[in-house]
Each structure stands twice: as structure tokens, then as C-alpha cells.
Amino acid sequence: MGLGNGDQKLLIINADDFGMCCSTNQAIETLFEEKAITSSSLMMTCPWMTQAANLANTHRFDVGVHLTFTSEWKDYKWGPISSFAHPVPFVDEFGNFPEDVSPIGLAIVDDIKQECIAQIECALLMGVDVTHLDIHMLSLQIGSAEPFMSTVIELCANYGLPLRMPRQPSAPIPHNEKLIRLADTKGVKLPDHVVVLPFQLPSKAQRYSFVIEYVSECLRNLKPGITEIVFHPSVESNELRAITDTWEIRHFEYMVFREPLIQSIIREQNIQLIGWKELRSLQRGD
Template sequence: MKNLRYYLLLMAFLPGLAFSQNLAEKLGYPSDAKVLIIHGDDVGVSHSQTKATFDAMKIGIVNSTSMMVPTGWSAEVGEMAKEMPGADIGIHITLTNEWLNFNWGPEAGRTAVPGLANEKGHMYSNCAEVSANASPQEVEMEIRAQIKTANQMGIVPTHLDSHMGCVFYGRPEYLKSYLTIAQELKIPAMINQQIVDNIINPNSALFEGINVDHFPVIDQLFMAEPEDYESGMEEYYTNSINNLSSGLNLILIHLAFDNEEMNAVTQGHDTYHAPWRQADYNFFTSEKARELLKKNNVKLVTWREVGKTMQF
């Protein structure tokens, strides 16, 4: 009884003590655990992309993905998701269209968000053009339209992230809308410490009302660059897994098959093309990748699991 009184007294004076666990502990792991999300971007951009990603989630170690809603094959994501109830699927907020002959316009419609459409009615090819033309109001309208359409396809997103990083590298108001909407939906929005330090903290007045501390922050993010592809994807990903730190790690990959369709989609690009995406698929469906996780005692988690640790 004496110990119980002492405990209750301690809790009265230290109300934050119960919330002192780090993310790994909240997920049920030791405080120094290496926690990892292996995330396949861009489902919905093509049949090849979507099929490869869902296959890698079924037979490989990929455990998360996010869909590009305005693209031509996005409806297939809803159909494939029926085969994997509970799959970790977010919305890959899409504000750009970087391909030469495979094009799409804004989900909200070019008349509703004219700043997100070029003279052909397609989205711009890069984030700089988006920032120069799209108002924060248009971007927020487009984010909401993409989520609404995904819902109509049967997708209830587990998280939000950003295609080509335009939400992060555009106007700070874009990031505000991104976080505001995630907070409304009570789901994670992918951010790392660099975003917090370089965008959110210097613009604290803009982000007033958003409980940034409630969002999980990625401790370490890995995504292959062109020089990594040239050196060999297996080497890059092997080194990445061997060098994971304790905390929340994220490996961003782009899976597809090196087939006629994907080569046509990525025509004119010498990065993130069909062979690159096939290399991602090959590694993350390999036994070597699975053994590396075991060797390094890595704990795979999903955005869905991470979201359950958030307090709104």
C-alpha cells in the first residue's frame, strides 16, 4: 500500500512521465531498437509499378506504399488493395507530372486549380514551376481532392507523403496544409528532422495550431541517388540496412518491372527508369534482403502501426 501511495504521488507531480517512452517503446520494442519502414512509392502511375509493388509486399519485405491519385492507373490500386486487406497504403500527394509522354492533370480539375496546370492542362514537370504558379489554396484543394478520390476507390490512407517532395520544397504554406489535413485525419504525415529544423521552426507562427510534436519524425531516411544506381543497387541497400541507427528509419524505393510499358512511361529519363525500378524489386524480394534484416535485428513496422502511437 505504501508503494502504491508513493507511485500515485509521483505521478501527480510528474504527469509527463507516462509519455516519456520513445517511438520504439510505444511500438513494443526496446528503446534502442532499429525500427524500419520499407516504402514503395508511386503505385498507380502504371500497371507495372502497381503490380511490382503489391507483389513485393506479398512475397518480399516491402511493407508500405502510397498511391498517386491523378495518374492513369490509380483505380487499379483500389482493386489490388482488395486482395490485401489491412495493407499499409498512403496518399503520395502529387503536384507534378515529370514524364514525357505519360501525362495527367490535377485531380480537382484545371478550372478549379489553374495554378497546378500548364497550357496543356497537365501538371508541371517540377516543383519549382509548381511553387511559381500554384497558390497555397489551390494546393490544399488538390490535396483534399486526391484524398477524396482515393476514398471513393476504397482507400483509407494510413499516412500522407509527397511526390518529388514538392510539399516540402515549395512554399511553407504547402507544408502547413499537408500537416493540417493529416492532423484532421489523425494519421502520420511523413516528415524528417530537416523539415522540422529548416521549414517548421523558422515559420512557427505559420504552423500555429498544428501539434507538430505529435507527428512521428523520421530519424534516418535512405533513398538511392543516381551515383548509387551506377555503383549497384544491391551494394547501396546492403550498406543502408547495415548502417541503420536506433529510432525510426525509412527506406524509400520505386518498384516496377523492366518491361515495355514502364520503358515507355520513363522514356527520356536516365534515372528512376524501368531498369532502376526492376533493381529495387529484385533486391527487396530477395532472400539476401530478408537475411540482412535478421542479421541487423531490424524491426519492420508500418505507417499504420506508427499512427496508432500518435495522440491527438
């Protein structure tokens, strides 16, 4: 059994970074309530993950685990859930994840697997009905990461969870046919396409108009099959400004899927909105 037919355009609208901060949680809760998104990804290592997990549990939101191995902001940090008996390259002297992904490539598979399991199990323990797995900052998907992704695929199979690893080339996510075949062998469901909204904005006055036009074109050019659009919404706040210089685009992304124009394009293009729950049900044979 599949989803839709060969010509149907199926779309998952996924808000990443649930749990990163209060401003992000407020945005994602509102977007779920307004049905402007169909899914989200929870960062179990972040300071506001408890509130996010409680919201997901209470409202039965479609929420996956955003496997996290980086802590990218200068003044706002987090680290692993696991305790390691030996030094690991993805934990610094203060117990935090690194700012960029490069140290992660020096890790051994067993340590990566331990931390992935800890993040998944923590979400389950907090009552989150985990719908899928995806990876923050592509930290387990870039460079010589094939062994790490093989482990993630194994975990997806064990937990009965689909994975954000598109079948078709979808920048910036690396394309790896060997890993796609492994996922197929293990019965792990994958989307056909993934679109990640860019953090870069043009240096011109109508910056929000650029975001609206970008999303509009993505929707008008959506291909048949299952597509996931990934973005990072937050409400504008002093908290968000203090955390990241990407605060403006995050606020724009909070607003854009609430726009009547975007909603009308989804209807006009006969796009069927789905969540990761549908892929999980397909994978589990529910």
C-alpha cells in the same frame, strides 16, 4: 505510448508510385505478397490508380497517399483531380501537371489545399484505408514551400495521418525545425530518418551489384528509432521502357528487397519491420 525502445531499430520499407503504371502495380503487389515491403504510396492522379486502389482495398495493404503535383515524363501525363474555376500555375494548357516543381511555388495555398483534399478523399472513396501522407518529387517541400507544408500538416492532423517528414536531416528532404515543431503541436507523427534510394547508377558493368551493396550498407548503418526507406520498384516491361529512362533502376529496386542477402541483413541487425499503420495507430491513440 511509443514504438520500440530507445535502442530499437524500426524500419518502414515503402514503395512509392503505386498506381503510376501497370508495371509498377505488378511490382508492388508482388512485394506486398512476399512481405518484402511494409508500405506503399498511391498516386491518385495517375492512369493506373484504380487498379492500385482496388488492390489496396481488397488486400488491406498499408498504403498512403503520395500527394502529386507533377507529371514528369514527356510522353505519359496526368493532371489534377480538382476542377479550378481560375488558372493555376501547376496545370498546363492541356490539363496536365508540370514536368518539374518550379511552377508549384507560384501557387496559392488554397488551391494546393483543394487538390490535396481531393486526392485524399478520392482514395478514401475508393475504399483505401489511407495510412499516411507523403509528397511526390518533394513538390510541396522545396523552395519557399513552408506555407504548403503547414497546410499538409494541418490535413494530417485533421485526417489522423502521420507524415513523411523526418525529424533528423535526411537528404534530399529539406529539414525545417519550425515545421517539425508544428507537427508536434498538432500531434502528427513523424519518422526519425528517411533514406531515399538514388536514381543515379554508376557507369560500370555491375550496376545491380551496386544497388545491392547500397541497400546493404543502409541496413547495416541503420540508426535507432524509426527509419523509412523509400524506393520506386517496377517490373521491367516495354511499358516501363516507354515511360521513363529510369526503367533499369526501378527494375533493380523491384529485385533488391527480395534478395536473400538483404533479408538476412535485416534479421542479423535485429531490425523490426513496421508499417505506417503503426504510426497512425499511435497518432490516433488506437
